[in-house]
Amino acid sequence: MRLYLRSRGLPGALAALLGTAAAAAWAAWWLVSLPDFDHTARLPVVVLGPLLAAGVIGTSLHTPSDELDRTAVRAWWPRRLAHLLAPTALAVGLLALAVPGHAEEFGAPAAVRNTLGLVGMAASAAPLVGARLSWLPPTFYAGVVYLAAPSGTEGGAAWWAWVTRPGPEGEAWAVAAVAFAAGTALYAWRGSRRTTGEA
Amino acid sequence: MTATLTPPRADRPTPARPPAPLRTELRRGLGPWTGVAVALTVLVTMYGKAPEWQGRWADATNLLHVAAGLLCGPLALAAGCWQGGRDRRRGTTELWESVPRSPLRRLLVAVGPSAFWPAAGLLFADAVCLLATWPYVSAGRPFLELLAADAVAVAALGALGHLAGRVIRWRLAAPLLGIVGYVVLGLAAYTAGPARWLGPAGEHQFFWDRPVWWFGPVSMAWTAGLALAALLAYGLRPARLRVLALIPLAVTVGAAGLILRLPRDEGPWRPDPALSRQVCDGGTPQVCLTAVDESLLPDVSAALAPLSARLKGVPGAPVRWVSGLAGPALPGDVALPSVRQDAVRDRLAHPDLYLNSAVNWLFSDSCRPGDGTGPNAERASTINLAVIEWLAPTPEGYGPATTGAQPYIDRLKAKSPAEQRAYLTRFLAANTCRPDEVPIP
Numbered sequence: 001m002r003l004y005l006r007s008r009g010l011p012g013a014l015a016a017l018l019g020t021a022a023a024a025a026w027a028a029w030w031l032v033s034l035p036d037f038d039h040t041a042r043l044p045v046v047v048l049g050p051l052l053a054a055g056v057i058g059t060s061l062h063t064p065s066d067e068l069d070r071t072a073v074r075a076w077w078p079r080r081l082a083h084l085l086a087p088t089a090l091a092v093g094l095l096a097l098a099v100p101g102h103a104e105e106f107g108a109p110a111a112v113r114n115t116l117g118l119v120g121m122a123a124s125a126a127p128l129v130g131a132r133l134s135w136l137p138p139t140f141y142a143g144v145v146y147l148a149a150p151s152g153t154e155g156g157a158a159w160w161a162w163v164t165r166p167g168p169e170g171e172a173w174a175v176a177a178v179a180f181a182a183g184t185a186l187y188a189w190r191g192s193r194r195t196t197g198e199a
Numbered sequence: 200m201t202a203t204l205t206p207p208r209a210d211r212p213t214p215a216r217p218p219a220p221l222r223t224e225l226r227r228g229l230g231p232w233t234g235v236a237v238a239l240t241v242l243v244t245m246y247g248k249a250p251e252w253q254g255r256w257a258d259a260t261n262l263l264h265v266a267a268g269l270l271c272g273p274l275a276l277a278a279g280c281w282q283g284g285r286d287r288r289r290g291t292t293e294l295w296e297s298v299p300r301s302p303l304r305r306l307l308v309a310v311g312p313s314a315f316w317p318a319a320g321l322l323f324a325d326a327v328c329l330l331a332t333w334p335y336v337s338a339g340r341p342f343l344e345l346l347a348a349d350a351v352a353v354a355a356l357g358a359l360g361h362l363a364g365r366v367i368r369w370r371l372a373a374p375l376l377g378i379v380g381y382v383v384l385g386l387a388a389y390t391a392g393p394a395r396w397l398g399p400a401g402e403h404q405f406f407w408d409r410p411v412w413w414f415g416p417v418s419m420a421w422t423a424g425l426a427l428a429a430l431l432a433y434g435l436r437p438a439r440l441r442v443l444a445l446i447p448l449a450v451t452v453g454a455a456g457l458i459l460r461l462p463r464d465e466g467p468w469r470p471d472p473a474l475s476r477q478v479c480d481g482g483t484p485q486v487c488l489t490a491v492d493e494s495l496l497p498d499v500s501a502a503l504a505p506l507s508a509r510l511k512g513v514p515g516a517p518v519r520w521v522s523g524l525a526g527p528a529l530p531g532d533v534a535l536p537s538v539r540q541d542a543v544r545d546r547l548a549h550p551d552l553y554l555n556s557a558v559n560w561l562f563s564d565s566c567r568p569g570d571g572t573g574p575n576a577e578r579a580s581t582i583n584l585a586v587i588e589w590l591a592p593t594p595e596g597y598g599p600a601t602t603g604a605q606p607y608i609d610r611l612k613a614k615s616p617a618e619q620r621a622y623l624t625r626f627l628a629a630n631t632c633r634p635d636e637v638p639i640p
Contacts, residue, residue: 055371133281139274143273144243147266
């Protein structure tokens with residue numbers, strides 16, 4: 001177990017998740033303390049915090065000994081599932097604590113939803129482009145919708161710009177949940193893509 | 200006679216020339232995808248906000264500038280960082296060391312895709328958006344020098360990200376650099392003071408301004424010099440040659456010094472009289488917009504026509520409706536609300552809503568503290584609402600409920616035209632800040 005954890009760099013990933021949550025908590029507090037801002041200014045925190053957490057978890061899915069792993073007698077999918085779910089649960093808990101209060105806007109529910117959805121995107125990307133580049137699709141998606149999203153729900157924004165929506169919106173939750181479920185299933189089934197020649 | 204057999208002449212096959220290393224680098228790896236991602240990021244952002252920018256060059260340029268700095272800059276940083284760590288991930292660093300090319304030349308070839316593709320993607324998206332703006336603008340020009348400066352800034356960020364990827368041996372370096380880029384560039388955009396003009400996402404929303412001529416080139420020198428200094432400091436061998444990096448560094452410092460000396464609030468932006476020039480129609484009262492909104496003049500005139508007809512000849516009625524920077528300049532001028540807020544491209548999207556806003560502005564007096572109080576204050580407010588609703592009903596779904604004002608509206612509608620004109624004369628003469636002066640219909 002220890003060898004597995006170290007070979008995937010999971011201690012470093014867990015430290016990075018703690019650092020991400022601490023930075024998110026400080027940024028949320030600082031933004032709200034600014035004279036002209038209120039709790040609605042925490043949108044960047046509930047987008048960028050989960051985005052970094054997704055990057056941390058996604059890159060931790062890289063295996064340095066893929067071919068050797070595939071010769072194992074035991075099935076890998078339970079380990080892959082545990083590997084994805086355990087850090088995700090930690091990230092969800094930490095980021096929910098980082099943005100206390102105002103659940104109706106950009107509080108804990110929005111942070112939890114975005115963490116699940118963006119981790120799901122990164123997990124989906126790992127079998128397709130490799131774990132080490134799995135941060136790119138969620139980063140690209142968040143960058144595209146961040147300014148493009150309208151302030152209201154017109155044009156189906158709750159569906160396509162779910163990462164920028166307030167916490168309680170059901171449509172945004174549905175997309176995030178589907179992204180997480182699909183990403184988890186795909187990664188548990190296929191594992192990360194073998195990136196030949198890349199250490 | 201014997202014939203000598205000579206072998207038929209055959210042209211020697213031309214040896215296939217290997218493609219230039221830079222060309223190969225540009226076509227492989229993450230570079231082209233970064234260009235596509237940058238172009239898509241800008242185009243999707245601009246598409247979602249098309250009504251806000253597709254009528255003025257200043258709006259289009261400003262939003263392109265913000266999207267470039269705030270979204271494409273971090274993406275270029277992260278993608279460059281990933282590209283920079285490629286040789287280390289593949290274990291080909293030593294192989295590259297054996298190539299008979301100078302380290303700087305190898306570095307510049309490797310950096311090429313990280314710098315070129317984000318800039319190319321951005322320029323492509325800029326071109327698409329400017330072409331989409333062109334048919335609907337009335338005056339001015341696109342600030343191409345600022346868009347070029349944005350492309351240079353994004354290329355510089357890609358190059359700096361590439362260097363970071365070479366130096367930092369950490370798998371989280373690329374995503375972390377991207378997110379730090381979002382935070383830093385976003386904070387720089389909101390900073391008060393001249394330092395915000397150093398950041399590539401500093402926003403400026405003023406339709407009648409143009410930048411000073413040197414701002415674009417100096418911004419390019421600032422960002423390109425910074426990246427070039429870093430590249431020379433990293434790539435020049437032997438170490439004594441690294442002193443050459445001081446040349447672009449000096450250019451960078453000089454350019455930054457010029458930008459930091461700009462005025463605190465307006466930065467490089469100066470009023471352009473050609474853009475704020477008033478353009479009027481031939482109606483009575485005249486409707487005057489600024490040159491940048493000239494294409495909206497027919498729609499605004501048509502929207503205000505029913506009100507103009509009703510107010511024609513009424514003492515105290517507007518002589519000119521004016522919009523723009525200067526506001527009412529002559530006696531009888533009345534300010535118009537901003538036309539661009541209700542416009543989509545070169546059309547007024549909701550003429551009835553614009554008319555309602557114009558009537559609201561017409562009857563809005565500048566009250567002092569303590570005005571608008573007293574026993575008749577509520578009645579005066581209701582009458583004010585009734586007159587506005589009578590002249591220009593609020594479209595469904597906008598504005599306050601008019602139930603309380605309905606009796607007054609009915610009374611106004613029931614009056615004869617002469618009585619209506621007489622009432623309007625008295626209403627326009629009254630100061631609505633003093634409730635006792637507001638006449639009851």
